[in-house]
Amino acid sequence: MSTLTGVEVGQQLPGFSRTFTRADLVRYAGASGDFNPIHWSNPAAAALGLPDVIAQGMLTMGTALRVVTDWAGDPARVRSYSVRFTKPVVVPESGGTVVTFAGTVTTVADGVATVSVEALCDGVKVLGAVTAEVDLG
Amino acid sequence: MSISEDHVGRSYPATAPYEVSRAKIAEFAAALGDGENPAYGGADPIAPPTFAVVLSSAAWDAMFADPELELSLSRTVHVDQRFAWQRPLRSGDEVSATLTIEKVRARGATAIIGISVALATTAGEHLCTATSTLMHTMGDAA
Numbered sequence: 161m162s163t164l165t166g167v168e169v170g171q172q173l174p175g176f177s178r179t180f181t182r183a184d185l186v187r188y189a190g191a192s193g194d195f196n197p198i199h200w201s202n203p204a205a206a207a208l209g210l211p212d213v214i215a216q217g218m219l220t221m222g223t224a225l226r227v228v229t230d231w232a233g234d235p236a237r238v239r240s241y242s243v244r245f246t247k248p249v250v251v252p253e254s255g256g257t258v259v260t261f262a263g264t265v266t267t268v269a270d271g272v273a274t275v276s277v278e279a280l281c282d283g284v285k286v287l288g289a290v291t292a293e294v295d296l297g
Numbered sequence: 298m299s300i301s302e303d304h305v306g307r308s309y310p311a312t313a314p315y316e317v318s319r320a321k322i323a324e325f326a327a328a329l330g331d332g333e334n335p336a337y338g339g340a341d342p343i344a345p346p347t348f349a350v351v352l353s354s355a356a357w358d359a360m361f362a363d364p365e366l367e368l369s370l371s372r373t374v375h376v377d378q379r380f381a382w383q384r385p386l387r388s389g390d391e392v393s394a395t396l397t398i399e400k401v402r403a404r405g406a407t408a409i410i411g412i413s414v415a416l417a418t419t420a421g422e423h424l425c426t427a428t429s430t431l432m433h434t435m436g437d438a439a
Contacts, residue, residue, distance in 0.1 A: 178330055191328035193351055217375055222329045222347035235336050235385065238346045242379035
């Protein structure tokens with residue numbers, strides 16, 4: 161692993177958008193083992209008072225980290241990663257829901273960069289306090 | 298009896314060993330929309346960092362099955378999640394996960410529960426610590 165150089169506080173990381181569809185939620189359910197029906201069944205979501213099926217928080221969390229791993233090159237550089245699940249991503253039966261991800265370097269110290277990631281759906285944050293520590297060495 | 302501060306420090310037996318496979322890594326990376334990342338393919342791939350949830354969530358089962366706590370997954374909200382890695386999980390790793398209750402704050406029908414799950418290889422190498430805050434609401438049986 162070569163050294164990541166020229167990393168500065170305030171640096172913007174390239175972002176991206178992803179459209180989450182019901183098929184994506186089912187695929188993640190199978191891959192992760194999270195078969196909670198609120199992620200694929202309209203009645204189950206309605207029974208909990210949700211407006212519709214919602215995406216797995218861990219799917220949004222895992223997707224958001226791509227801002228960091230695409231930039232860092234090697235995902236093995238990620239030392240820690242934390243989020244708060246602030247607002248569910250509602251995914252209707254047809255079409256899908258767009259979430260936009262972007263990142264900023266907030267500190268650089270002792271060979272570790274701390275990156276803050278933003279995840280927005282309709283202009284509203286769906287994850288809070290999204291922080292990853294990245295080994296630069 | 299339901300979950301209370303008295304349960305802080307309680308640990309559960311480690312989950313059965315789980316072997317991380319190339320196929321499962323590829324499946325998980327594709328589900329994140331990251332199937333083209335070369336780190337997750339080839340002969341000796343690493344797992345996407347949040348793959349750790351496959352192991353850590355399996356460790357939740359023991360706590361939810363503990364009759365003394367009277368917890369139900371369907372009345373649980375995942376408030377926050379943190380992972381700290383010693384090294385990435387790799388294909389071929391045999392991993393088991395051990396859950397410990399770190400914090401409980403019960404107020405009325407609602408309990409805020411802090412848990413920590415340690416992932417280690419069956420040879421004893423520590424890989425990752427997954428910590429979560431859960432908010433649990435008791436059923437309205439009362």
